[in-house]
Amino acid sequence: MTSVVDHPAARPGTALVADHAAPSRIRMGGVPVDLLDHAGALSTIRARSVATEGRPLGVVSVNLDHLHWFGRGAPLNGNFGIREGAGAPVSWLHLIDGAPVAEQARRATGRPWPRLAGSDLAGPILAAAEADGVSVGFLGGSPETHEKLRTALATLYPGLAIAGMWAPPRTVLLDTESADTLAAEIAAADVGILVVCLGKPRQELWIDHYGAASGARVLLAFGAVVDFLAGRVTRCPEWVAHHGLEWAWRLALEPKRLARRYLVDGPPAYRALRHGEDA
Template sequence: MTLETSRIRLGGAPVDLLEFDQAVELIAGRALGGAELPLGVVSINLDHIHHFGDGSSLYGDFGLRSGPVGDIEWLNLADGAPLVEQARRLTAHRWPRLAGSDLIGALLARAERDGSSVGFLGGLPSTEKELNRRLLAEYPALELAGCWTPSREQLADAAYSCALAEEIRNVGVDILVVCLGKPRQELWIDHYGALTGAKVLLAFGAVVDFLAGRVERAPRWAADNGLEWAWRLAKEPKRLFRRYLVEGPAAYRAVRRSRVS
């Protein structure tokens, strides 16, 4: 089954252009099954362009062709003001920013309604209890299949990752929210996602920390005005300085050079 979306390339990465409700409907529908391949959902932002775009060390490692790649079919959603603004310039249509942190609430509500089971991979072991508590309070009928919080060292071990994927398969997860950070989460899904048996795998970065209340989300005014990066940088300068102020400008220039093919 090939995704029916309008696809352009920004900074060397594919971007599927969808409205918010279309994206939720497509992802939730795939969680109910019926497709030959699992669906991997990735947020395309400047950090993604840095890791996977033109001239990057990982260019061509996954998801760059239209349609199925290996055992995963990828849906590439525009996340970030520079990408949606360049998409508007190229298509003469104002597309929404589809960040995982914006989509996750609607997707969990749909999973609760549809009876789709959800699992989380990533985050710290200390956040698991609070994540469970908050999800139970907000989505009382949601089927939470499990939470897995492996270390980076464990995930670097292929045998461990295969065993972890098998454990997830045995539990039965329809939607696996993978929060390992770029580029680790995309590569893990590409290498091991099909082994998990999940119908949908969401590469959603810090979503597990947002849901657990460990990390505060940027206020709406900052996100709406393209200033979420500045808000996050102010909150976590040591961790995010290089991403936003060293790596980000080159990725931004690559996006602005993009043209419709």
């Protein structure tokens, strides 16, 4: 029987379903893409968060920025970036994020697939963790953001167990010994789900190298989600996201930080997505 958990934070159509089928996987722009709807993605993540054995699950958002860093011809393509296969320390779920990737998936398969942005999935994932008694930790962001995040989470998910929040400077992330110590601290905190908000490509590389050592069962490479949850950055209106213009909304809010991503790196990644041959 299928069980469903509804929560106010979940948008319509994103109820959490316990049973799920294994996703189909295709390649676009040189990277894997797992074809799932909202319910399938959420149930897959939820099942792994309560699993007692097996490799940790890393969840990555596939958008144009991801293709820029990890796509065909990029320096981090293949085993230089995210290691795949039975011998890899982390198993990966590659979710569609971004209108161009969703549209290309539709062209490739002949049916529509939804965008599965981390900012939309975070709410129902946290709701399920609260219901299941799974502890959650956050890696990335600033101490000031973490203060706001704790307040917001206490209101939205009063029963959620927060295992810890870490805001390491870049020097810690770049130093092998310090990074090993950080992973050990997270493991000692017994984190079930670790939300990794270090920005691409650092968050994916950190999960690839330290995900297993962190002891977390699920690691979410969800970029700016910590800022959205803390209320530091405002999400775009629903109609803006529906028309594939969330990138323009974010660019208007943070032009200095995001101009290169969207205006310089984005167009070549889009061309590679549309015109490259996929395996």
